[in-house]
Amino acid sequence: MHAITLAVADVERSAEFYRALLDVEGSGIIGTEYPRSADQAGGTTAMFTLDDGLIVSVYAREDMALDSGVDLPHGPTSTIGHFVDSRAEADAFLERARSAGATMLASPYTRPWGMYSGFFQDPDGHLWEIVANPGGGDPASVG
Incomplete structure (x- = not known):
């Protein structure tokens, strides 16, 4: 496994949380130049590479749903x-x-x-x- 991407309500809030939790530097936020439109997912995400190479990423729930075509459940499923x-x-x-x-x-x-x-x-x-x-x-x- 190379990456895990979590659907979140607020990328900036989640980036701040994961930056503190994972003890990593920088904002981790990329893709802000690709805003969401009515039929296209936005590109804003935050990515943090851990020491073992695993990438933990957070992506707006609405963008992930639009990008994947799946209605995402709320609450923990794993x-x-x-x-x-x-x-x-x-x-x-x-x-x-x-x-x-x-x-x-x-x-x-x-x-x-x-x-x-x-x-x-x-x-x-x-x-x-x-x-x-x-x-x-x-x-x-x-x-």
Whole structure:
């Protein structure tokens, strides 16, 4: 996977949130010279490249719907998982999410299978799970 693009209500607000959450520099906003028209999606998006090369992008919900031809659901329909090496890293990421304006959900705890995780929602309701992978390696093999 190279990129994940999230449908958002306000690209600038979401860019500010993700810039703080992901601890990246710059606005990330591109494509402002391509405004939306009645039959053409706009090009304004914000893109942030993470250390592992994955691009996290936010794109206006109306533009994504127009571009794809799909009526997009509101509310979470999936979870974005972010794995870190330790409980301390998970707690630090969750605190950064809170400071950036996330809606914090149930307090993080250690799952019966050994993974420590917690959840939050971004300003548009996208559901994130931050997981401390106790054994390292492939998280699909834990348990």
